[in-house]
Amino acid sequence: MKIEDALEIVSQTNPGMVRSHNEDSVACEAACGLVVLADGMGGYNAGEVASGIAVSVTAMEISRRLKNASPIERDEQSGEELGVFLLRENIQKANASIFHAAHSQPQYAGMGTTIVTGLFYDNRVAVGHVGDSRMYRLRGEAFGSITRDHSLLQEQIDSGLISVEDARNSKNKNLVTRAVGIDAEITAEIHVHDVQVGDIYLLCSDGLNDMVEDDDIHSTLYAMQGNLPLAAEQLIQMANDNGGRDNVSVILVKVKSGFAAPRGWFARMIDWFNK
């Protein structure tokens, strides 16, 4: 099964009710099963520039490499699976591009971006993220975030300083501890998860999860899982109804069928004929 037939991908982005600019960027490369979402920050239009660079570098580079390589191959240098390696390497590349742009052009000084990206292959998804943009998963009735924010608040929760309930009232919600383009080096957090048919993955900027409770996101996705474009629209509308104080972006990915990577000479030959 080709990856583009196995996944249904929908994305939507909206400036929200307060901001005049949209500093979020999204990209979906259905042909290689890649989705990328970034939430930029920085004065004037630097936020858009940062998130735009991050999304285009990762999306273009990864899809270019995967045109004549399979994500389950091993990378020769690192020994990692190519899918994981590409995520790591290209988030670093994006970091370097933004960092250099910020240091060579004064109007871009200090710009940065969060990023969350998912690469679907071989019945799995490799998830890479930096900052507080999230990926959630709806599997059957269960819903939850599968990324953990790189934020002051999350660190406070982890250290037991503040409970998850109290965290809703915190005024430190918007402080990220890691971002792409701020320092010369960046470590993206990358995890690989198994995928099941019927799963729905939601990538979102904090404009969604700051404005809409997880329970409401859950019930909306669950009720509207048969109609992804409507679900995306509804999520953005809920964020805006609650005040829409930030840009809000969502990418929804639904797993319609399995997409095991072809292995062995016969499978590869069939795959080759199908190309």
Added chain:
Amino acid sequence: MAAKLILSMDGVVINEYPVNKERMTIGRKAHNDIILDNLAVSGEHAAIVTILNDSFLEDLDSTNGLEVNGVVVKKHFMQPNDVIGIGKYSMKYISDQVSQTNPADFEKTMILRAPVKQAVGAAKPAEPANPMSTQIGMAKPVSAEAVEKTGKFGVPPTVETAQAAAPASTAAPQNAAIQILTGPNAGKELDLVKNLTTLGKPGVQVAVLTRRPHGYFITHVEGANFPSVNGQALTDKPHQMNDHDVIELAGVKMEFYFKG
């Protein structure tokens, strides 16, 4: 610093202390920031740790413990107007940060720069009893060095209207319900208490009723047939509900009405 503590005993105000350090201690001994000279108070009784805009109260294993708003606590995330009780003393926590700062500022994502990152990172191996001790270097947490504020500068002209609209969105719209008119469940009533109510059967025909600040809307989600309202089939756009509208979905009729 916008937060302060007002110390009083038996309803008489004794002193006022600004919360201006990242860690303030309260106790009987002279080296504390707030000294309560009373034998019911331990040498080092409690500490208030402030991280940027959030303050936390912590009991330092005191003999007689401490209360917030009459409840015994070990650790507490301070909210404006909380009253801390230590022995006969009470301390009111006043914070007007929210009113002083433009709410839109809070939504701007900011990056904590490296010095703070190291401090927080170092907090992990520290013993859990005192996770605050590693926050040194944040004495003036909101200084430009610690926090790189990189939010948007241009505040759009719509800010005021949007903020005016925000409180309205928290006020729930009028309550509403639907009553099923035909089929095996005829007569059943369903209060629309959630923001989103699903009607129909997944895989066959589904519509949702969404509660929004300015009313209730029905939207077709899936299925070949679209539901109808008052005999008129829906399009794929949301349709606003009026009092006593009759919905027909998968052969079942139901009436939508507002509750007084």
